[in-house]
Amino acid sequence: FRCVMEKDLERCEIRRARPDELDQVAAFRALYGQQLGIGAMGTFWKVDPEGILVAVTDDGKVLGTLAVLRISDSISYVTMHAVYPELRKKGLGKRLWQAAEAHLGPDRNAFLMCGGFDVSMYHNRFGFDVVSPVTIHYIRPGPADISTLRTEVRGVDIVDSATPTLTSKVIDYDQVVSGFRRERLLDLILKEPGNVFKVAVHGHSVVGYGIVSTDISGMALLRIVYADDVGIAECLVHSLLNxxxxxxxxxxxxxxLAEAGDATGLDIKMSIEGIPCVKILYRREHPTCDYKRQFVVCV
Structure with a gap:
């Protein structure tokens, strides 16, 4: 099998993915046990179809993938950088990144999330010079106990259907917490089939929001949870998952994010194993953001 794969490597090209190849791109996430909402590939395609790259043979076999998505005017999101395990350390990942750099240009900021050896690889070899001070806990997939979470905070309402005015406020809130404006991306995520969207409101102000999707594994994927404090975050998570x-x-x-809120971590309260192994890396500069309100990082 390895010999067959290496022969494929000799006759592959790096190019933009086609719509009928998106399922093969998503399959690489499943191959490595990584998360992906079942509607996310469609969202990524609509956000930046030029930014989804594949290494593909002349008979249509996808050997590797990389997405570099322009999610806002100021920053791109790098994700799905993967090749078949049998083809690692053969230069294919580097070729994909070189194609991505051409799409990015020399000066544009970008960020990605990675752990372990990959942190030094992206930092030292691929020019992601800024490593965030925070460490993200990866949830080991499995059951979780939401009965321990708070279900109410005085003065805060959890709303499960947002008006256009409220959605606009959520986008403004997201910009403050994340450090960049990603209106188009959020609008598309909210329209993905099967997603649940909740907003925490205090008076006329948004004080948090969350989204849960169905993962390609069939599990629930906490897509994003931002909140002003841990109590509101708990209410959102309980409402999303219940x-x-x-x-x-x-x-x-x-x-x-282990550092969010009171730094005890929702993983501890929900009796799930959170593995502190993931970092956020930036290509040019660190945005002005608020990690204390980022309880679940957008994936």
Missing amino acids: GFAPFVEKGLTGLL
């Missing part, structure tokens, strides 16, 4: 069929039937996966 009765959500993929969570009830298969469990939970996602990423958590």
